[in-house]
Amino acid sequence: MKFKCENCDREATVHLTEIADGQKVERHLCEECAAAEGITIKAQLPISQLLEELVLQSAAGKELSELRCDVCGITFLEFRQNGLLGCPNDYQAFEDVLVPLLERAHEGATVHAGKVPSNAADKERRQNELLQLRGQLKEAVAGEDYELAARIRDRIKDLEGL
């Protein structure tokens, strides 16, 4: 059975039973009216919406669809679909598109101003190398080149141990 929202003409999607002064009252509201009464809470600015706006604003929508991260292989379109990045390198690979999105999501900020891990510069270099090695390892295993895979694994172990 479908209900209309009791406050407006939209379809009611929120149904609840309230107890007011000992009386059971059934209520049917649409999402907007339920949020207005504080019954449900609308998530605001979900990442999907941010991304949608971004793509609409961007005249270069076509070019965006060709963006792809070399390290993890995710395309910008895949990111747009589920709102999640594939690897740390995506922040570089999609930088041009991400910066305006970060601006919207973080009150205009696009640069980190917080805590820095000790020996950060060193770590940054090492982590990029690790990412690339893991990509190569996947390929080596897929290509059944186990000798190469073993060498890459050793190198990964060395780097991780640092």
Next chain:
Amino acid sequence: MNLADLTRRLAEWLKGTGPLSNVVVSSRVRLARNLAGMPFLSRCSSSQQREIAEQLRGMLVKTPLPGEMLYVDVENADPLDRLILVERHLISRQHADATGPRGVAVAGGESVAVMVNEEDHLRVQVLRGGLQLDSCYSEIRRLDELLEERLSFAFSSRFGYLTACPTNVGTALRVSVMLHLPALKMTGQIEKALRAARDMHLAVRGLYGEGTEAVGDLFQVSNQATLGKAEEQIVHEFKEQIVPGIIEYERRAREALLKNRRVALADKVHRALATLSAARLISSEETMYLLSHVRLGLSLGIADGVSAETINELSLLAQPGHLQVLHDKPGMAPAERGEARANLVRRKLGSLKPEAE
């Protein structure tokens, strides 16, 4: 310690004693971290995800987390155990419902929870009762340093700590409070207050996080921006500029109710208590709804004889998962739960003598 032990004790933050606990039920701080040189979870192969889960589990059991530590393998936990973890705010619904190798480390009387392989490789949270954001933050900072001695996290000097979702990047720090706002709700000002909160770049969610309802007039408010500010500044602004404003709003609404609708308010509170003390069948929604009135009555001195601790305990034990574990009856039907819940409530409120059961 195992999961059943958890359900038999009361988490530290539920004691109902923290500062300003008549409005602020709890404070929570969380950090997201990802391992350097590893893809984020959506691009991990299943063997990589397993590798991460095992590495992080091995590391966590060796890390000196505060108090007793329990590691739960969420992938292989049965659905009821996962539900218990969600109801206790130790994992998110998403983490409970996901697939693949993942887990959670719980420590410090449930004040610390570290989720492994949720949206990010690591999600560390510190939870305390009342308004205690500073102590939550200093604890999480200490934990972060402990972890950083053992792991290398994905970090860029420009964007900070790198997270799977760009809305968390930078400090990857989320600061939140669980607020009890019954007077704003009763006086119809809640949406105005929440809209004001949103204008201050806050996120508002229900009791169990994203997309959940505000059961029992409980609202979770948190910061949105994680980039461009230092951690201390995020905590400070949230604590000094944002939370006091909302508390003040609620306090004024409570005063207005006391002044203008005193009898109607007392009627609501005492009817709630009477229903809870007399019901033989009760749903968790109704329990939460009535407990909210009793909690309000307590804070205004209208009702007595019940402690905030009992109210917190009941709000937890009345949830479907806890009720089933308490009665050692997984798969208990909702109707049966209604009866068990009503008995539990009456026993805790003292209107059901043990021998009458």
